[in-house]
Amino acid sequence: MDVVLSQIVKRFGPLAANDDVTMRFAPGTIHGLLGENGAGKSTLMRVLCGVLAPDGGEVVVNGRACPGLTPEGAGALGIGMLSQDPLDFPPLPVWENFALGGGPVLSRSQAKARLAAVCARMGFVLPPDAPVSRLTVAERQQLELARLFDRDVRLLILDEPTTGISPAQKEALFGVLRAFVADGERVVALVTHKLAEAKELCDTVSVLRQGRLVGSFAAPLSTTAILGAMFGAEAACAVGAVPPRPAPVVGGEALLRVTDAVIADEKIVLQPLSVAIRPGEIVGLAGISGGGQEAFLRGLAGIAPVVAGSLAVAGRELAGKPATRFLNAAVHYLPASRLEEGLFPGLTLLDHVRLAFPERRAEARAIFAERCVGRFRLTNLPEAKAARLSGGNQQRLLLSLVPDDTRLLLADNPTRGLDAASIAQIWDHFRERAAAGAAVVFFSEDLDELLAHAGRVLVFFNRALVADLKAGIFDAACVGDLMTGRTVPGQAVA
Known part of the structure; x- marks a missing residue:
């Protein structure tokens, strides 16, 4: 399967999330996509799988343009995506969630058997009759990954797939991904922030910065070159520095x-x-x-x-x-499920500041400018909805409210x-x-x-x-x- 994103443009109001991006996903390869949070990686992948319609450019599959691509149409072409945040139905049992998603209609026994086979292959342990609401964030992501591997996908898009899995499971996953593309027909698009994983697994890497493609690299990959493309040479040095492990605190009254x-x-x-x-x-x-x-x-x-x-x-x-x-x-708690437990998806960033500091509601805009933007480098869009933020900006917002x-x-x-x-x-x-x-x-x-x-x-x-x-x-x-x-x-x- 040969896929080309040609001159893709995607805007959200004044923000150009993708700005004239052209990228090829060649058959038989694992293609990494790196960049800061908010650089446009996930947006580009949502365009590729039909979740978002581009404002310009086109998706070309095996030499044919695919205008008006929808998730159903992408699925019919063999394009599947594992999102960073699990997409499931928490009240339903694991086996039923596994059976959903556009594949063939399965009976309970068929779904359980296929789920068990995929889990054995991946090294996952998922209780088939438990409601998804009782799973951890990691287990919910494992469930979606299992469902994708059960489908006959030709282009597999993975958004941070190693989050929540053990080192042994990660090695098993990498082995499956290598086998997936070994026939020279299938392709993997891997969105990751872990450079070590990209160097270990990817044949090629593309780097986005502020919505634009700023670099493409073939294996063997250079950490210095990739960090320089992502952040600029000076910032890359600071990002690459590893602080010493903190010394243990000895003595004193327990908090x-x-x-x-x-x-x-x-x-x-x-x-x-x-x-x-x-x-x-x-x-x-x-x-x-x-x-x-x-x-x-x-x-x-x-x-x-x-x-x-x-x-x-x-x-x-x-x-x-x-x-x-x-x-x-x-005592303050930062949850793993940022949108589900930490934020209100439909409220604006300014609304969150008012809720966090109710006694200073009249100063909300000043607090937003000083804490959120100045101290934590949050995007300066106070009227934006929390659901529109990238994962990094969601976490910055949560930190600024502590x-x-x-x-x-x-x-x-x-x-x-x-x-x-x-x-x-x-x-x-x-x-x-x-x-x-x-x-x-x-x-x-x-x-x-x-x-x-x-x-x-x-x-x-x-x-x-x-x-x-x-x-x-x-x-x-x-x-x-x-x-x-x-x-x-x-x-x-x-």
Whole structure:
């Protein structure tokens, strides 16, 4: 399958998301698409799969122009896309979601059998009868990926596909993608912010900046050249710099003290656990999906209730209290599902500022200019709807709404799907928060990121806290073995 995007233009009001972009996806190749969040990558892919109609240019498939392309028409041509945010029906069971999406009509037994076959191939574990609403973000993305591989797609578009899957699953996925294009007829378009993955997997890479194509590169790929195309030479040096791992915080009174606590999330109930976290610490949570780390984070935010034991912040007992008490104790939570849990898709950016700072509603525009645009480099469109923002801008908006006096900042996959510049900015901000005396607790499905930025790692397995590791004694192999239950922790949990 040979696909050409020819002189594509896509505008949203005054914003040119794609500006005269021409790009070829050659058969038998894996084609990477890189760029900052907001550079136009996802918009271009939505044009390719018929979700968005271009304002100029055309999509050409096997030498034939395809005007008026729709998702149904793209599907009939063999074009399928895995979106960054899962598209599913949460009340329906997994097998029924798997059976939806334009493929052949399947009975329950047929759908379950085909789902089991794809999951075995990919190394996924998806309970077929569970409602999708009970799955984690990672599991929901795995479900969509399984559904796409079950369809006879010829051009497979993947938007950040390795988010939420383990290193072993990633290797399995890469093997499947290589096999997918091995016949010389199929093609993969891979949108990613991870340069290491692009270098490992892609035959060619195209880079977008501010809606325009600024560079195309063939393997072997140069990190310096790609970063330079994405950000400019000077900015690329700053983005490529790796900060030292933070030193553990020793001594001092605990800000957070959890004692024999049982946290009951809607998905799982954790075994009793005890832990203390001090001001200035950056603590990473490690675990595979369902291990308990996400429930622990939600428990610290007051979203999942503490049904037994104690949870105190700055000496204030919060176990069994509503989430508003946690907010009053200067606890703030950044969810993984930004639009579903963190933002109001239909409200403007200015509306979000008014809601976050109700006592300063009259100053909303000044706050937006100072905090959102000036401090976090959010796009300067205060009347834009939150649903229109890129993933990076959604996260910037959420960060700009976190009060300055926050003492415990909780973040679930804070860099999911973001580009290198956005990731660097977020970690700079978290380190600034910690230096000012706040404690930061985060979960990342990217084990390399977790180990790079945490001064301490709490490892969860099978709904229990199994290890509390200090900086300097943990590595990827050690944490990986603990979070998958392959070894017994050698260090007692604090």
